[in-house]
Amino acid sequence: GAGVSQSPRYKVTKRGQDVALRCDPISGHVSLYWYRQALGQGPEFLTYFNYEAQQDKSGLPNDRFSAERPEGSISTLTIQRTEQRDSAMYRCASSQWTGGYEQYFGPGTRLTVT
Amino acid sequence: TQLLEQSPQFLSIQEGENLTVYCNSSSVFSSLQWYRQEPGEGPVLLVTVVTGGEVKKLKRLTFQFGDARKDSSLHITAAQPGDTGLYLCAGEVNNNNDMRFGAGTRLTVKP
Numbered sequence: 456g457a458g459v460s461q462s463p464r465y466k467v468t469k470r471g472q473d474v475a476l477r478c479d480p481i482s483g484h485v486s487l488y489w490y491r492q493a494l495g496q497g498p499e500f501l502t503y504f505n506y507e508a509q510q511d512k513s514g515l516p517n518d519r520f521s522a523e524r525p526e527g528s529i530s531t532l533t534i535q536r537t538e539q540r541d542s543a544m545y546r547c548a549s550s551q552w553t554g555g556y557e558q559y560f561g562p563g564t565r566l567t568v569t
Numbered sequence: 570t571q572l573l574e575q576s577p578q579f580l581s582i583q584e585g586e587n588l589t590v591y592c593n594s595s596s597v598f599s600s601l602q603w604y605r606q607e608p609g610e611g612p613v614l615l616v617t618v619v620t621g622g623e624v625k626k627l628k629r630l631t632f633q634f635g636d637a638r639k640d641s642s643l644h645i646t647a648a649q650p651g652d653t654g655l656y657l658c659a660g661e662v663n664n665n666n667d668m669r670f671g672a673g674t675r676l677t678v679k680p
Contacts, residue, residue, distance in 0.1 A: 488668065490670070495655065495673075495675060496672050496673060497575075497655075497657045497670040497671050497672045497673040498612065498657070498670045499670075500668070500669055500670065503667065503668075510667065511667055546611060548611070556617075557602070557614040557617070558602075558604075558612075558614065558659075558668065560611025560612055560613075561611060562610075562611065563611065
């Protein structure tokens with residue numbers, strides 16, 4: 456595709472349920488990032504991958520959050536046993552390579568936990 | 570605490586005024602980027618700076634990277650309502666594409 460895509464765009468779930476958020480990066484992009492963004496704030500780093508290898512997961516809030524990118528392309532961010540505080544915009548971005556290359560952001564998934 | 574501190578957090582000015590926003594850190598960055606984000610959209614890259622002391626101009630926008638590569642500034646000349654948005658800086662740590670964003674400066678330019 457032409458850009459980064461994310462699905463679903465909106466997700467409403469009940470507290471305690473698991474959710475899986477998908478990111479499809481720009482074809483050929485090596486690096487893929489997951490962020491969480493509150494309204495009017497900058498993106499909060501969660502984790503990122505180079506190819507299929509998870510480079511840094513220090514931003515994941517707790518062990519309910521996990522991410523994978525098994526074939527170095529599509530990535531899934533999974534939140535287990537969701538809580539209301541998990542409600543946020545989750546954004547994915549990809550970039551071509553290292554060294555300050557531009558990050559291209561997806562449209563985000565708005566997660567609401569009721 | 571944020572790795573990158575942006576100031577001011579909010580800025581509201583009249584059309585035609587000049588402004589400068591800042592991005593500061595105690596860490597050294599391999600590169601630093603400025604993004605602009607509009608409501609409901611993802612951030613879009615404005616510029617990347619990589620060399621200490623580097624100055625880049627993009628029309629009415631001037632970006633400067635500090636000599637020590639720990640800070641940066643964005644200066645806008647003769648601001649226009651179309652400049653309204655959230656301005657974000659992002660620094661690359663560890664030269665491994667490990668990017669961190671600041672909290673942003675929310676700019677409003679009134680006509």
